[in-house]
Amino acid sequence: GQNIDQPTEMTATEGAIVQINCTYQTSGFNGLFWYQQHAGEAPTFLSYNVLDGLEEKGRFSSFLSRSKGYSYLLLKELQMKDSASYLCAVRLMSRDNYGQNFVFGPGTRLSVLP
Amino acid sequence: DAGITQSPRHKVTETGTPVTLRCHQTENHRYMYWYRQDPGHGLRLIHYSYGVKDTDKGEVSDGYSVSRSKTEDFLLTLESATSSQTSVYFCAISELKGGRAYEQYFGPGTRLTVT
Numbered sequence: 001g002q003n004i005d006q007p008t009e010m011t012a013t014e015g016a017i018v019q020i021n022c023t024y025q026t027s028g029f030n031g032l033f034w035y036q037q038h039a040g041e042a043p044t045f046l047s048y049n050v051l052d053g054l055e056e057k058g059r060f061s062s063f064l065s066r067s068k069g070y071s072y073l074l075l076k077e078l079q080m081k082d083s084a085s086y087l088c089a090v091r092l093m094s095r096d097n098y099g100q101n102f103v104f105g106p107g108t109r110l111s112v113l114p
Numbered sequence: 115d116a117g118i119t120q121s122p123r124h125k126v127t128e129t130g131t132p133v134t135l136r137c138h139q140t141e142n143h144r145y146m147y148w149y150r151q152d153p154g155h156g157l158r159l160i161h162y163s164y165g166v167k168d169t170d171k172g173e174v175s176d177g178y179s180v181s182r183s184k185t186e187d188f189l190l191t192l193e194s195a196t197s198s199q200t201s202v203y204f205c206a207i208s209e210l211k212g213g214r215a216y217e218q219y220f221g222p223g224t225r226l227t228v229t
Contacts, residue, residue, distance in 0.1 A: 042220035104157040
C-alpha cells in the first residue's frame with residue numbers, strides 16, 4: 001500500500017520560520033509535490049522535487065531525500081495569510097512512465113499567530 | 115489561473131439516486147483527475163484520465179464511474195448515491211511537459227451531500 005505521513009497541526013508566529021515534514025512509503029516514486037489549501041478553497045501548487053536536494057521559490061523551499069523517504073516544506077518570514085493546510089503528494093510510477101497517479105498525505109494545518 | 119470549472123458547486127441528493135458531476139477545462143491538458151476530500155483522509159484519487167476515452171481507477175473507485183468523450187470534459191457519476199459518498203469533490207488537470215506530468219491545477223470543488 002501507499003502511506004504518507006504529516007503532522008496534523010502546527011502553530012507558528014508571524015515573521016518566524018516553520019518546517020513541515022512529510023514522510024512517505026510508496027511502491028514507486030516519480031516526484032513529490034507540495035500544495036497549499038486555504039479553508040474552503042482548492043489546493044494550489046507550491047513546489048516540486050524529483051531529485052534529492054533543496055528547491056527554493058521565494059519564501060518557500062522544499063527539500064527531498066529519496067533514500068530516506070522524506071521531504072520538508074520550509075516557510076520563511078511567516079505571514080498571517082500563510083495560515084492554511086499544506087498537502088504533501090507523491091507521484092507514482094506508471095505503466096507508460098508518465099506518472100499520472102498521485103497519492104496525497106492527510107495535510108498539515110498551520111496556524112500563524114500575531 | 116488555469117481554466118477549470120466544476121458543476122454543480124453544491125448538491126444535495128437522496129440515497130439511491132444517480133448523480134453526475136462535471137469538470138470542464140479550457141487548457142487542453144491531457145490528464146484529468148477526480149478526487150474526494152474528507153476530514154482525516156486528505157485528498158483521495160477516485161479515477162483519472164490520460165486522454166479521450168482513456169481512464170483508469172484510483173484508490174477509492176468503488177461506486178463511481180467516469181467518462182471522457184471530449185478533451186475538455188470529464189464526468190464523474192455516482193450510479194446510486196450513498197451517505198458515505200457525502201464529500202467535497204475536486205477535479206484537477208495536469209500538463210504533460212518533457213515526457214513527465216507536472217503539477218496539478220484544481221477546480222473550485224463540488225460539495226455533495228447525500229441524505
